[in-house]
Amino acid sequence: MTVYFIGAGPGAADLITVRGLRLIETCPVCLYAGSLVPAEIVAAAPADALVMDTAPMHLDLIVDEMEKAARAGKDVARVHSGDPSIYGAIAEQMRRLDTLDIDYEVVPGVPAFAGVAAKLKTELTLPEIAQTVIITRTAMKASAMPDRESLDILGRSGATLAIHLSIRNLDHVRNALAPHYGEDCPVVVAYRATWPDELYIRTTLADMKREVRKAKLTRTALIMVGRVFGDADYRDSALYDADHTHVLRNAGKKKKPVGA
Secondary structure: OEEEEEEOEOOOHHHOOHHHHHHHHHOOEEEEOOOOOOHHHHOOOOOOOEEEEOOOOOHHHHHHHHHHHHHHOOOEEEEEOEOOOOOOOOHHHHHHHHHHOOEEEEEOOOOHHHHHHHHHOOOOOOOOOOOOEEEEEOOOOOOOOOHHHOHHHHHOOOOEEEEEOOOOOHHHHHHHHHHHHOOOOEEEEEEOOOOOOOEEEEEEOOOHHHHHHHHOOOOOEEEEEOHHHOOOOOOOOHHHOOOOOEOOEOOOOOOOOOOO
């Protein structure tokens, strides 16, 4: 018996991995985060499967269901949104399973920030503009942020930022980042990225709070900050430059077409 922690992707039902979907189709128990996982994905569970929305359940109840399944020898599809390694709260579940000697595996999924970049047709790492992506959040009702990971410290890097769980903390986001990025720095606020009702607000650090209020967004939004979202003047990547050499390509030599 195995518990499979499965990343369902950012919202669109067809963005789940083939592996993840096949496991959901075969596991006799499916525990899923109801408010964040598309109904179409859970509908793929076997007709006679036990399917439970864990949104109203606390950790003890969730692990109890896994333990019941283990005693019955039934595999569990534990379905989380996005990629379970990012704010998935799977670490404490796996720790409990270790104590209970219950086997588990993790199946990665498409993270929300990647879904946003795809919908915006934006590369998050542009040459000489930004070569780093930082995934973070701000402290509100959830656990506190480590002092060394404050938004002010992270913002000094000038990296592309994907800020989770912070749509109600926009004043802090602006105040922490404006000294490093400038008030005019491009911002994209992505609401329910890749879902049918998705919304993307292109704005700036200075104007984002006003635009978010206008759209009446209070949850399920990701704040993306960085110069890559504007009209950045960047050079072509060296990867495909004709004069750039690496182990698979010599400078000045054209590769013969396949079959030539």
